[in-house]
Amino acid sequence: MSFDSFSDFLAMGGHGLYVWLSYGIALAVIVINLVGPVMARKQLLADLLRRLRREGNN
């Protein structure tokens, strides 16, 4: 461990804002790139299923 206490860890030697902001943006970018396609897949499957049912009823 490079830090003595948890508050030291959060402070990052005075650079806490910069470090945590960077890691926060990274987390956001990763989440967007995973949740986006997963939601799109759900939407797409629902649309395709609806279309399939409609065609089946005709």
Next chain:
Amino acid sequence: MAENKKWLPRWFYQMASPRWCYEFCGRLLPWFVVAAVLLLGAGTAWALAWAPADYQQGNSFRIIYIHVPAAILAQSCYMLMAVAGAIGLIWKMKVADMVAKSCAPIGATIAVLALATGAIWGKPTWGAWWVWDARLTSMLVLLFLYLGVIALHSAMESENTAAQATSVLALVGLVNIPIIKYSVEWWNTLHQPATFTLTEKPAMPMEMWLPLLVMVIGFYCFFSVSLMLRVRNEILHRERRAGWVRTLLEKA
């Protein structure tokens, strides 16, 4: 025809089949998810808590563990997009077009991440969020190339024309990749030289360099997951009238 002799390995032709590609990606996905979670989790903990602080930059140096993987990935993703686009142009391979299309939004967000973390790191290190430096500017051009590809694709009605036009744009923009790479050597710059080189020993001590390697591989795994998710969506959408998609939907 003798000219039509299949001179490329079998997997190349299999990749051309959307159905095969959909199922193959589906089988690979869980492994890449596990690898990405493990590598990024361990890498982040290592980077934030265990790696030693830099003797000059202190703890702000820990931004490198996001910045360098993001910058490497943004460029790799661009190269993949251009190569997939070229394969789509030459062999009229639909799956390659779908890969190229799926690369653009991921690459754009990763380029934003590289630029944002660079700016945040620049503030405590150089005293400025942004300088019009060769490395930073060429990286900004990379982001604009991604945005251009996305805009051009959405402006086209037909998927095939859009794929052709964006492939040409991506291939022309490929010239920017060596410019980014050598910008720190060709011009005077504030930016430090490459952290990763294949030919030389790393300039960093091992206990700083190893977590970086873990993060870079972790970012590649995350990218693979995101790309495969997007490509699978694209395949389902473009093959929605195919029999196998119908059977898949009926089972769902």
